[in-house]
Amino acid sequence: MQQRKIYILLTDTGSIFTKAIKRYTRAPYNHSSLALDEELIQLYSFGRKNPNNPLNGGFVHEDVLNGTYRNFPNTTCAVYEISVTDRQYHKINRLISVFKQNDRKMLYNLLGVFGVALKEPFEPIGSYFCSQFVADILHRSDIKLWNKLPALVEPNDFRESNQTTLIYEGPLSLYPPLQKRKHLP
Numbered sequence: 001m002q003q004r005k006i007y008i009l010l011t012d013t014g015s016i017f018t019k020a021i022k023r024y025t026r027a028p029y030n031h032s033s034l035a036l037d038e039e040l041i042q043l044y045s046f047g048r049k050n051p052n053n054p055l056n057g058g059f060v061h062e063d064v065l066n067g068t069y070r071n072f073p074n075t076t077c078a079v080y081e082i083s084v085t086d087r088q089y090h091k092i093n094r095l096i097s098v099f100k101q102n103d104r105k106m107l108y109n110l111l112g113v114f115g116v117a118l119k120e121p122f123e124p125i126g127s128y129f130c131s132q133f134v135a136d137i138l139h140r141s142d143i144k145l146w147n148k149l150p151a152l153v154e155p156n157d158f159r160e161s162n163q164t165t166l167i168y169e170g171p172l173s174l175y176p177p178l179q180k181r182k183h184l185p
Contacts, residue, residue, distance in 0.1 A: 004089040007035035008080040008134060008158045009043060009064075011172060013072035017054055024117060027156035029078055032131045033062055034138075036092065038167075039177040040064050040079075044096055046108055046128045057108025059099050059133070064172060075172040080164035084143060091141040102126070112151055121151035131155045 010029035012018055021030040033045035043062040050056050051068040062068070069075050084092070099106060107127045115122035116129075128136065135150035135157075145161040146153070158164055168175050 002086050003083045004086060005038065006082050006084055006089065006092065007038060007040070007167075008082065008164060009033040009035055009040060010078045010080070010155050010158060011069070011075050012077070013069065013075045015054065015072060021113070025154060025156060027154065027159075028076070029155050029159070032134050032155040032158060034092075034096075034134045036089075036096075038081075039180070040175070044099070044133075045130045046106070046133045047130055057110075059103045059106040059128075061100070064175075064178060069172060073173060076170065077168070077172040077175065078159065078166060079168040079175060080158055081167050082138075082143065082145075082164055084141070088141045088143055092137055095137050095140055109151075116152055116154055119152065121149050123151045131157070134158070 009032065011031045012022065012029050013031065018030045031045070031047065033043050036042035043064065045060055045062055047057055047060050047062070048054055048068050049058050049060055051071050105126050109122065109124065109127040109129045109132060112122045112127065112129045112132055131153045132150050135153035138145060139150050145163050146157060148157070
Protein backbone atom coordinates (compact mmCIF):
# COMPACT_ATOMS: atom_id res chain seq x y z
CA MET A 1 0.00 0.00 0.00
CA GLN A 2 1.46 3.36 -1.08
CA GLN A 3 2.04 6.03 1.56
CA ARG A 4 1.13 9.68 1.03
CA LYS A 5 1.93 12.69 3.20
CA ILE A 6 -0.32 15.32 4.71
CA TYR A 7 0.78 18.26 6.82
CA ILE A 8 -0.39 20.03 9.95
CA LEU A 9 0.55 23.70 10.11
CA LEU A 10 0.55 25.18 13.61
CA THR A 11 0.88 28.95 13.80
CA ASP A 12 1.08 31.90 16.16
CA THR A 13 0.27 35.16 14.39
CA GLY A 14 0.50 37.30 17.49
CA SER A 15 -3.05 38.60 16.98
CA ILE A 16 -5.10 39.74 19.97
CA PHE A 17 -7.21 36.56 19.79
CA THR A 18 -4.18 34.24 19.71
CA LYS A 19 -2.52 36.18 22.53
CA ALA A 20 -5.64 35.66 24.65
CA ILE A 21 -5.70 31.93 23.88
CA LYS A 22 -1.95 31.65 24.48
CA ARG A 23 -2.35 33.24 27.91
CA TYR A 24 -4.65 30.34 28.84
CA THR A 25 -2.97 27.43 27.00
CA ARG A 26 0.65 28.47 27.47
CA ALA A 27 1.27 26.62 24.19
CA PRO A 28 3.55 28.09 21.51
CA TYR A 29 0.95 27.76 18.72
CA ASN A 30 -2.77 28.39 18.86
CA HIS A 31 -3.99 27.85 15.31
CA SER A 32 -3.93 24.65 13.28
CA SER A 33 -4.51 23.98 9.60
CA LEU A 34 -4.51 20.89 7.41
CA ALA A 35 -2.41 20.87 4.23
CA LEU A 36 -2.53 18.27 1.48
CA ASP A 37 0.85 19.34 0.09
CA GLU A 38 4.22 20.33 1.55
CA GLU A 39 4.07 23.75 -0.18
CA LEU A 40 0.91 24.60 1.83
CA ILE A 41 -1.09 25.46 -1.30
CA GLN A 42 -4.02 23.19 -0.38
CA LEU A 43 -4.31 24.50 3.17
CA TYR A 44 -7.63 24.42 5.06
CA SER A 45 -8.91 25.43 8.46
CA PHE A 46 -11.54 27.38 10.35
CA GLY A 47 -10.58 30.97 10.89
CA ARG A 48 -10.98 34.45 9.43
CA LYS A 49 -12.95 34.56 6.18
CA ASN A 50 -11.72 38.10 5.64
CA PRO A 51 -8.12 38.87 6.68
CA ASN A 52 -9.18 42.28 8.01
CA ASN A 53 -12.20 41.09 10.01
CA PRO A 54 -11.49 38.72 12.92
CA LEU A 55 -15.19 38.49 13.77
CA ASN A 56 -16.26 36.81 10.50
CA GLY A 57 -15.03 33.22 10.81
CA GLY A 58 -15.72 29.90 9.19
CA PHE A 59 -14.25 27.34 6.79
CA VAL A 60 -11.32 28.83 4.87
CA HIS A 61 -8.88 27.85 2.16
CA GLU A 62 -5.90 29.61 3.68
CA ASP A 63 -3.25 31.42 1.64
CA VAL A 64 0.03 31.74 3.51
CA LEU A 65 1.39 34.32 1.05
CA ASN A 66 -1.58 36.63 0.50
CA GLY A 67 -4.28 35.90 3.09
CA THR A 68 -4.49 36.59 6.81
CA TYR A 69 -0.83 35.66 7.27
CA ARG A 70 0.17 38.62 5.08
CA ASN A 71 -1.22 40.86 7.83
CA PHE A 72 1.00 39.09 10.36
CA PRO A 73 4.48 38.91 8.76
CA ASN A 74 6.11 37.78 12.04
CA THR A 75 4.01 34.62 12.28
CA THR A 76 5.88 31.68 13.76
CA CYS A 77 5.00 28.12 12.88
CA ALA A 78 5.66 24.42 13.15
CA VAL A 79 4.95 22.07 10.25
CA TYR A 80 4.25 18.42 11.02
CA GLU A 81 4.08 15.58 8.52
CA ILE A 82 1.81 12.54 8.80
CA SER A 83 2.06 9.44 6.61
CA VAL A 84 -1.31 8.23 5.35
CA THR A 85 -2.52 5.57 2.94
CA ASP A 86 -3.89 6.42 -0.50
CA ARG A 87 -7.35 5.55 0.77
CA GLN A 88 -7.04 7.92 3.74
CA TYR A 89 -5.67 10.69 1.51
CA HIS A 90 -8.59 10.37 -0.93
CA LYS A 91 -11.07 10.32 1.95
CA ILE A 92 -9.57 13.56 3.29
CA ASN A 93 -9.96 15.11 -0.17
CA ARG A 94 -13.60 14.03 -0.38
CA LEU A 95 -14.37 15.44 3.06
CA ILE A 96 -12.72 18.76 2.23
CA SER A 97 -14.80 18.88 -0.98
CA VAL A 98 -17.94 18.66 1.15
CA PHE A 99 -16.71 21.58 3.27
CA LYS A 100 -15.95 23.59 0.13
CA GLN A 101 -19.45 22.95 -1.24
CA ASN A 102 -21.02 24.05 2.04
CA ASP A 103 -18.60 26.77 3.09
CA ARG A 104 -21.30 29.46 3.35
CA LYS A 105 -23.14 27.31 5.91
CA MET A 106 -20.05 26.64 8.04
CA LEU A 107 -19.49 28.79 11.12
CA TYR A 108 -16.64 29.30 13.54
CA ASN A 109 -17.32 27.43 16.81
CA LEU A 110 -16.26 30.10 19.31
CA LEU A 111 -18.25 28.45 22.11
CA GLY A 112 -16.40 25.21 21.34
CA VAL A 113 -13.11 26.95 22.16
CA PHE A 114 -14.49 27.67 25.62
CA GLY A 115 -15.77 24.08 25.77
CA VAL A 116 -12.18 22.83 25.42
CA ALA A 117 -11.17 24.96 28.40
CA LEU A 118 -14.02 23.44 30.41
CA LYS A 119 -13.31 19.90 29.07
CA GLU A 120 -16.91 19.88 27.84
CA PRO A 121 -17.35 19.36 24.06
CA PHE A 122 -19.65 21.78 22.29
CA GLU A 123 -20.43 20.54 18.79
CA PRO A 124 -23.17 22.38 16.90
CA ILE A 125 -23.64 20.99 13.38
CA GLY A 126 -21.61 22.87 10.77
CA SER A 127 -19.57 24.73 13.35
CA TYR A 128 -15.89 24.12 14.09
CA PHE A 129 -12.82 25.78 15.55
CA CYS A 130 -9.47 25.19 13.85
CA SER A 131 -8.10 22.16 15.72
CA GLN A 132 -11.56 20.58 15.95
CA PHE A 133 -11.84 20.76 12.14
CA VAL A 134 -8.41 19.21 11.54
CA ALA A 135 -8.99 16.50 14.16
CA ASP A 136 -12.46 15.72 12.76
CA ILE A 137 -11.17 15.36 9.19
CA LEU A 138 -8.40 13.04 10.41
CA HIS A 139 -10.77 11.06 12.63
CA ARG A 140 -13.32 10.60 9.83
CA SER A 141 -10.48 9.47 7.54
CA ASP A 142 -9.47 6.71 10.00
CA ILE A 143 -6.35 8.52 11.19
CA LYS A 144 -6.31 8.12 14.96
CA LEU A 145 -3.77 10.38 16.63
CA TRP A 146 -5.37 10.25 20.08
CA ASN A 147 -8.23 8.77 22.00
CA LYS A 148 -9.99 12.11 22.28
CA LEU A 149 -13.09 13.71 20.78
CA PRO A 150 -12.25 16.17 17.95
CA ALA A 151 -14.18 18.86 19.86
CA LEU A 152 -11.62 18.60 22.69
CA VAL A 153 -8.46 18.67 20.54
CA GLU A 154 -6.16 21.67 20.95
CA PRO A 155 -3.45 22.70 18.46
CA ASN A 156 -0.78 21.60 20.94
CA ASP A 157 -2.13 18.03 20.79
CA PHE A 158 -0.70 17.71 17.27
CA ARG A 159 2.76 18.50 18.67
CA GLU A 160 2.40 15.79 21.29
CA SER A 161 1.22 12.98 19.00
CA ASN A 162 3.77 10.23 18.31
CA GLN A 163 2.33 9.93 14.77
CA THR A 164 3.34 13.43 13.66
CA THR A 165 6.88 14.29 12.56
CA LEU A 166 8.18 17.84 12.91
CA ILE A 167 9.74 18.93 9.59
CA TYR A 168 10.10 22.68 10.23
CA GLU A 169 9.82 25.17 13.07
CA GLY A 170 10.49 28.89 12.85
CA PRO A 171 9.21 31.96 10.99
CA LEU A 172 6.47 31.04 8.52
CA SER A 173 8.03 33.40 5.96
CA LEU A 174 11.24 31.30 6.00
CA TYR A 175 9.58 27.88 5.56
CA PRO A 176 11.74 26.42 2.73
CA PRO A 177 8.93 25.30 0.34
CA LEU A 178 7.47 28.84 0.56
CA GLN A 179 10.76 30.28 -0.55
CA LYS A 180 10.46 28.33 -3.79
CA ARG A 181 6.84 29.54 -4.29
CA LYS A 182 7.84 33.18 -3.80
CA HIS A 183 10.34 32.96 -6.67
CA LEU A 184 8.00 31.37 -9.22
CA PRO A 185 6.82 33.61 -12.08
